[in-house]
Amino acid sequence: MRIIIINASPRTNGLTATILHKIETALIQKNADVEYFDLCLLSMSQCKGCCTCYKTGHCFINDDAEMLSERIKKADGLILGSPTYASNVSGHMKLMIDRGHFVIEQSLKGKYCVSVATGENYGNKKTSRILNDLILYSGGYISDSVTINAPFNDTAPVLKKLDKLSLRSADRLYDAILNLRIYPLQKIFHRIIFSVGIKPFVIKKGNDYKGVTNRWKETGIGVI
Numbered sequence: 709m710r711i712i713i714i715n716a717s718p719r720t721n722g723l724t725a726t727i728l729h730k731i732e733t734a735l736i737q738k739n740a741d742v743e744y745f746d747l748c749l750l751s752m753s754q755c756k757g758c759c760t761c762y763k764t765g766h767c768f769i770n771d772d773a774e775m776l777s778e779r780i781k782k783a784d785g786l787i788l789g790s791p792t793y794a795s796n797v798s799g800h801m802k803l804m805i806d807r808g809h810f811v812i813e814q815s816l817k818g819k820y821c822v823s824v825a826t827g828e829n830y831g832n833k834k835t836s837r838i839l840n841d842l843i844l845y846s847g848g849y850i851s852d853s854v855t856i857n858a859p860f861n862d863t864a865p866v867l868k869k870l871d872k873l874s875l876r877s878a879d880r881l882y883d884a885i886l887n888l889r890i891y892p893l894q895k896i897f898h899r900i901i902f903s904v905g906i907k908p909f910v911i912k913k914g915n916d917y918k919g920v921t922n923r924w925k926e927t928g929i930g931v932i
């Protein structure tokens with residue numbers, strides 16, 4: 709069971725990292741194979757908006773964004789954590805989303821995911837929604853979704869809550885992967901989004917989106 713954890717806070721020991729590391733520990737205790745990434749320690753350039761990845765199946769900038777996409781492709785589970793910045797995800801998370809071509813390639817198809825959105829006062833629900841939409845629109849299942857607030861730089865008041873939530877997330881993710889859990893409503897949502905929104909759009913693009921359709925063939929989405 710391979711699980712990737714991604715921390716999108718620029719602080720490697722903040723609230724987001726604290727809960728993500730707790731989930732990591734719980735998963736390792738269950739014998740899962742876990743890889744943890746701090747996005748701020750990776751090398752990722754901004755998306756140039758050239759759209760060549762849709763044609764070739766990969767970005768022409770060969771940096772850690774491509775490495776991470778490849779790691780995610782091989783994983784069974786993905787945990788995305790982001791602090792709330794101005795009622796949104798952090799810049800690090802947005803950069804990964806832009807570079808990852810997740811939605812169009814359906815990169816999270818059949819993968820089980822957890823979102824973690826932290827904040828201090830208002831807006832973490834919006835952050836959570838952005839992460840959950842990314843998962844759902846990319847074909848992934850949301851196995852758990854955590855939102856938590858704490859005073860900036862002070863996790864002490866929420867430590868007990870962090871322990872409880874991290875165990876819940878680890879249990880839900882592990883069980884979902886182990887039992888190939890089916891989420892009927894999420895499955896219906898995937899079908900609608902793919903058949904009404906994504907597929908007709910990509911087919912119209914023809915050769916310019918050959919990299920995308922090749923990826924669909926590889927992952928058994930199998931159209932065209």
Ligand SMILES: Cc1cc2nc3c(=O)[nH]c(=O)nc-3n(C[C@H](O)[C@H](O)[C@H](O)COP(=O)(O)O)c2cc1C
Pocket residue numbers: 717718719721722723724725791792793794795796826827828829830831832858859860861
């Ligand atoms: C630039 C910036 C913007 C922020 N905007 C919000 C916000 O809109 N809502 C909120 O609840 N917290 C906001 N915060 C607080 C962080 O989301 C919060 O402290 C979070 O837990 C930090 O996570 P970290 O410790 O993992 O870095 C902001 C913090 C920074 C640095």
